[in-house]
Amino acid sequence: MFSWWGERMLAEGNDNDIWAYFDGPISKRRLRVQSREYAATFARARISEGTTVALQMAPSVAYLATLFGLWSVGATVVLVDYRVPQAECRTLVDLADPQFVVVGGDRVGRAVGFQHDVEAGAPVVHRRSGGRAGRPDIRLVQFSSGSTGVPKIIGRSPESILAELDRHLAVDGLPVRGERILLLNSISHTMGLISGVLHALNVGAAVVFPTSLRPNEVARTIAAAEVHAVYGVPAHFELLSQVAQPPPTPSLRLAVCGGELLPRETYDAFHRRYGVRIGQVYGLTEIGLVAAAPLGTAPPPAVGTPVPGVDIELVEQEMRIRMAMSPYLGDGLSDRFTDGALRTFDRFEQDAAGVLRILGRADSLVVIGGLKVDLMEVEAVLSRHPAIAEVVVMFGESIEAFIAGTELPGSNELTAWCRERLAPVKIPRRFIRSERLPRNATGKLIRNRDLIHSDK
Numbered sequence: 001m002f003s004w005w006g007e008r009m010l011a012e013g014n015d016n017d018i019w020a021y022f023d024g025p026i027s028k029r030r031l032r033v034q035s036r037e038y039a040a041t042f043a044r045a046r047i048s049e050g051t052t053v054a055l056q057m058a059p060s061v062a063y064l065a066t067l068f069g070l071w072s073v074g075a076t077v078v079l080v081d082y083r084v085p086q087a088e089c090r091t092l093v094d095l096a097d098p099q100f101v102v103v104g105g106d107r108v109g110r111a112v113g114f115q116h117d118v119e120a121g122a123p124v125v126h127r128r129s130g131g132r133a134g135r136p137d138i139r140l141v142q143f144s145s146g147s148t149g150v151p152k153i154i155g156r157s158p159e160s161i162l163a164e165l166d167r168h169l170a171v172d173g174l175p176v177r178g179e180r181i182l183l184l185n186s187i188s189h190t191m192g193l194i195s196g197v198l199h200a201l202n203v204g205a206a207v208v209f210p211t212s213l214r215p216n217e218v219a220r221t222i223a224a225a226e227v228h229a230v231y232g233v234p235a236h237f238e239l240l241s242q243v244a245q246p247p248p249t250p251s252l253r254l255a256v257c258g259g260e261l262l263p264r265e266t267y268d269a270f271h272r273r274y275g276v277r278i279g280q281v282y283g284l285t286e287i288g289l290v291a292a293a294p295l296g297t298a299p300p301p302a303v304g305t306p307v308p309g310v311d312i313e314l315v316e317q318e319m320r321i322r323m324a325m326s327p328y329l330g331d332g333l334s335d336r337f338t339d340g341a342l343r344t345f346d347r348f349e350q351d352a353a354g355v356l357r358i359l360g361r362a363d364s365l366v367v368i369g370g371l372k373v374d375l376m377e378v379e380a381v382l383s384r385h386p387a388i389a390e391v392v393v394m395f396g397e398s399i400e401a402f403i404a405g406t407e408l409p410g411s412n413e414l415t416a417w418c419r420e421r422l423a424p425v426k427i428p429r430r431f432i433r434s435e436r437l438p439r440n441a442t443g444k445l446i447r448n449r450d451l452i453h454s455d456k
Helices: 007-011 028-044 061-072 086-096 158-169 190-203 215-224 234-241 264-274 375-383 411-419 449-454
Strands: 018-021 025-027 052-057 076-079 100-104 124-127 140-143 153-156 180-183 206-208 229-232 254-257 278-284 288-293 302-306 312-315 318-322 341-350 356-361 365-368 371-374 390-395 399-404 430-434
Touching (some): 025 028, 028 061, 052 061, 052 086, 061 100, 158 190, 180 190, 190 206, 190 229, 190 278, 215 234, 229 234, 234 254, 234 264, 264 278, 278 302, 371 375, 375 411
Parallel strands (some): 018 206, 052 076, 052 100, 180 206, 229 254, 254 278
Antiparallel strands (some): 018 025, 100 124, 140 153, 278 288, 288 302, 318 341, 341 356, 365 371, 390 399
């Protein structure tokens, strides 16, 4: 009989089984022992069933053991990305209002890769004055990416997490027992934590945490560790595609991308370099995995077919997902969950085979002079200009294009480029240049006009 909802994943297999690699193999015994030791520490600190705890630690085995230790004593854990600066961290903690904060590591606010436990540090518990107790049905709290404004607070039950893991089992081609997954995603977010770590534990696969995020070294790790699958976001695969002469990777059979739409250029370049087509998955923090084409058989903008166990419908092309209850904690989000359905605000088309192709955001459609303009179409045209590295197109009083690159052309050249490819009503009136565009802590481009302007 298991004492908490996720214990079976830790209990499966022998102590000597290898569940991860980071500068060498990491046994199940180490993870189990650390989780139990930390759980005892948390119990002594009066963390127990229904207690709310914000967790911000460097990515490490200690981080995962801390998370499992907190879950095992019944805590509701609020995950705060380690890369979030202290000022933003305080804002997020105030929003969630937990009773405790658990921290570790001395480089909070910096983008760091997976760490040795001696660098990440043991978890340190701080009691907050006040704080709200957790809902009895919620064990995981996360924040949305916040790319369009203030992050939303999202709560998930054990049943929701376990149901998502079952959906992974129903998808053909995902890693299975005995395979190795090189995980480039953040383990404080859904794809890295659930699709990566928890799925691996659930099926008996092993996670390979890279010792460096430099593309050449990541490519060498794929070869040396005999990796079967690579998980990442578009930026990871773009950088890997730029490695001039990667070593042979005969064991690699799978590359899975999520978080943002994968550019077709990256899809093609990675296939040329490694002989594997990048598969895309589409999911949301609110529910997890929704659609998948992990074997890369459908190139972008396709994101695969809906996974078993998810009930979706397209309403005027916008995807809506039936859910038993709202995933949002707090007020002011009535427009996001209506009539038992989660509004994604993502637009899709679906072919006869059920394959979903993403068209853009519902809020990227604007009306100018009585004509509908899809700002994502304008972005796609500008992104094909060889001098533009990043682009976000927004609408204020007129269409504005925020572009980044090292040697950007003048407005006349950009206007001419657009005029050859777009109707006149779709051509940006302003081009705002910079060396880079602002991104949030997860690496997604900010898509709030006021926030972009404030970053200038």
